[in-house]
Amino acid sequence: MRDVSIAPRSRADARIADYLERQARRVRTTPPGTCPLVVLLSMVQAAAAQTCGKCVSCRDGLPRLAALLERLVACEADEKDLEDVRALADTVRATSDCAIGYEAATALLDGLEDFADEVKSHLQARACAAGVGQTVPCETLCPAHVDVPAYIALVAEGRYAEAVNVVRRDNPFPTACSFVCEHPCEQRCRRTLVDAPVNIRGIKRFAVDGAPADQVAPPVRGADTGRTVAVVGGGPSGLSCAYFLGLMGHRVTVFEAREQLGGMMRYGIPAYRFPRERLDEDVRGILNAGGITARCGMAVGEREMRDVAGTYDAVYVAIGAQAGKWLDLPGADAEGVYSAVELLGFIGDGDYPDFTGKRVVVVGGGNVAMDCARTAVRAGASEVSVAYRRRREDMTALPAEVESAVAEGVELMELEAPVRIDVDAFGRCTALVTQPQMIGPVRAGRPAPVAAGKPERRMAADVVLIAVGQDVVSAPFEAFGMKAARGRFLADDGLAAEGQAHVFVGGDCQTGPSTVIRAIAAGKVAARAIDGFLGYCHKLPGDGEAPAAWPNDRTPKGRVELAERPARERKRDFEGVECGMSREEVIQECGRCLRCDQFGCGATEEGRVQHA
Numbered sequence: 001m002r003d004v005s006i007a008p009r010s011r012a013d014a015r016i017a018d019y020l021e022r023q024a025r026r027v028r029t030t031p032p033g034t035c036p037l038v039v040l041l042s043m044v045q046a047a048a049a050q051t052c053g054k055c056v057s058c059r060d061g062l063p064r065l066a067a068l069l070e071r072l073v074a075c076e077a078d079e080k081d082l083e084d085v086r087a088l089a090d091t092v093r094a095t096s097d098c099a100i101g102y103e104a105a106t107a108l109l110d111g112l113e114d115f116a117d118e119v120k121s122h123l124q125a126r127a128c129a130a131g132v133g134q135t136v137p138c139e140t141l142c143p144a145h146v147d148v149p150a151y152i153a154l155v156a157e158g159r160y161a162e163a164v165n166v167v168r169r170d171n172p173f174p175t176a177c178s179f180v181c182e183h184p185c186e187q188r189c190r191r192t193l194v195d196a197p198v199n200i201r202g203i204k205r206f207a208v209d210g211a212p213a214d215q216v217a218p219p220v221r222g223a224d225t226g227r228t229v230a231v232v233g234g235g236p237s238g239l240s241c242a243y244f245l246g247l248m249g250h251r252v253t254v255f256e257a258r259e260q261l262g263g264m265m266r267y268g269i270p271a272y273r274f275p276r277e278r279l280d281e282d283v284r285g286i287l288n289a290g291g292i293t294a295r296c297g298m299a300v301g302e303r304e305m306r307d308v309a310g311t312y313d314a315v316y317v318a319i320g321a322q323a324g325k326w327l328d329l330p331g332a333d334a335e336g337v338y339s340a341v342e343l344l345g346f347i348g349d350g351d352y353p354d355f356t357g358k359r360v361v362v363v364g365g366g367n368v369a370m371d372c373a374r375t376a377v378r379a380g381a382s383e384v385s386v387a388y389r390r391r392r393e394d395m396t397a398l399p400a401e402v403e404s405a406v407a408e409g410v411e412l413m414e415l416e417a418p419v420r421i422d423v424d425a426f427g428r429c430t431a432l433v434t435q436p437q438m439i440g441p442v443r444a445g446r447p448a449p450v451a452a453g454k455p456e457r458r459m460a461a462d463v464v465l466i467a468v469g470q471d472v473v474s475a476p477f478e479a480f481g482m483k484a485a486r487g488r489f490l491a492d493d494g495l496a497a498e499g500q501a502h503v504f505v506g507g508d509c510q511t512g513p514s515t516v517i518r519a520i521a522a523g524k525v526a527a528r529a530i531d532g533f534l535g536y537c538h539k540l541p542g543d544g545e546a547p548a549a550w551p552n553d554r555t556p557k558g559r560v561e562l563a564e565r566p567a568r569e570r571k572r573d574f575e576g577v578e579c580g581m582s583r584e585e586v587i588q589e590c591g592r593c594l595r596c597d598q599f600g601c602g603a604t605e606e607g608r609v610q611h612a
Contacts, residue, residue, distance in 0.1 A: 047104035058101030143521035150546035156590035160210035222249035235263020237507030238318035240523025267348035331421030340467035356380035364467030
């Protein structure tokens with residue numbers, strides 16, 4: 001047997017593992033604006049450090065690739081060097097014995113194609129492409145580009161109303177985003193280099209708890225322009241556009257088909273996640289800006305759209321994606337089978353279902369599926385299951401939502417693809433029948449499920465909720481003359497609708513179903529575009545400035561997480577499940593912010609996102 005010295009190797013491995021964990025943190029916090037060729041170089045250098053040295057192509061080829069890439073990164077390479085890189089990478093990929101060389105070479109070749117513009121700039125312009133340069137990560141990655149460090153500093157000083165107005169400079173839904181935002185701002189938080197990202201959403205929640213949005217005076221409205229704008233759709237995108245246009249001095253009319261404003265925030269998110277009274281705070285705060293008239297219960301079809309387009313100086317269509325997709329399954333038309341979107345829509349108007357004693361199966365793996373499952377628990381169902389054709393780790397639902405559903409008693413049935421719905425003699429559903437799956441090859445970045453060759457499974461069910469996506473009701477608007485592809489309206493970069501001179505479009509109906517903050521960002525962009533179309537270039541007023549920064553506290557600390565009410569309690573009602581921070585918690589969490597706007601790249605003009 002080979003004599004392997006375990007102890008020294010174990011101690012060294014432990015130190016290496018600790019070092020690699022620190023490096024992994026650095027990778028996770030790679031800031032937006034980083035030169036992609038630098039990232040490729042780092043990847044090749046890391047792979048070269050992993051090689052065992054057995055095969056020549058990996059042992060000698062990867063260091064040679066790194067040397068060639070260093071010339072490309074330094075803008076010293078020419079076309080011949082680029083040809084050498086590609087040829088050598090092809091050789092390494094074809095001749096390496098293991099995945100270290102193969103994957104490194106494959107990733108490099110893919111990167112050269114993905115970042116072709118950057119490669120061209122380094123070769124010809126001898127500089128990085130436009131847009132390369134580090135910015136404040138949280139501000140850049142927020143779709144609305146909210147000044148995150150400023151409002152965190154204001155919350156730390158107890159100046160909650162000012163913090164709310166800092167948020168409203170770019171996002172008129174501070175309360176909504178403190179409850180339901182997926183917080184992309186935290187993805188590259190530099191605090192991760194020390195311990196964990198700052199809980200930005202939780203800090204915003206503390207601000208709106210201390211200063212409700214409808215009790216904070218909005219900025220002063222600009223002089224009345226006399227120009228009129230119609231906004232079709234009273235959801236996050238439409239109301240955001242109306243808010244900014246109203247502040248600019250334009251006269252805005254919002255047409256909403258339902259009886260209340262809020263869109264899918266009201267009719268797609270259950271009250272236990274986002275209490276309706278808190279949504280109303282944001283809505284009232286928006287209407288308080290002035291110049292906005294809301295006309296609820298006014299559905300806009302082809303004829304109404306023609307009237308609106310002929311009456312107003314500009315029109316913004318933000319109807320969202322409020323129709324649920326359906327599965328073409330035998331028995332899908334049975335009694336007891338409902339669309340998840342339809343169910344949540346009823347709840348938005350206070351019409352709660354009664355599932356007392358019923359067995360409920362939800363089909364899907366997104367946030368809507370989790371919302372329906374948790375709603376069914378609260379509606380008295382005796383059993384609630386979620387059938388999903390992929391694995392739990394493949395679900396598009398937020399991990400926290402999945403964990404909360406499981407804690408409330410929801411059973412996850414992974415790798416189960418729906419086949420049919422069994423129906424009794426009276427036309428009522430009795431079970432969902434599924435075909436067990438296994439995970440196959442990766443397609444479009446995700447492992448694709450395939451039949452596992454196992455017998456079908458029958459899940460007894462009195463109610464089946466279909467939560468497999470949402471669609472845009474585009475037909476009336478296409479009849480009016482707006483262009484669409486695959487149910488999504490077409491628009492240019494300024495959100496001007498194709499084929500219509502003064503019609504703009506944005507939000508879920510243009511991008512497909514997305515997040516609240518992305519819809520808000522679209523409304524902000526549309527307001528700027530419409531203002532320019534009307535012949536103006538207003539600068540939006542804003543209150544609140546960031547306090548001076550204290551020296552950074554880099555002592556590692558645990559991240560403060562927002563707790564939820566105990567599952568045994570919260571699953572019995574539709575009251576809010578999430579608990580806010582205490583003053584002590586928020587002070588600690590605000591103190592973890594490294595103030596990249598003052599001490600990092602944000603201290604320079606190039607390091608700040610330009611606010612619309």
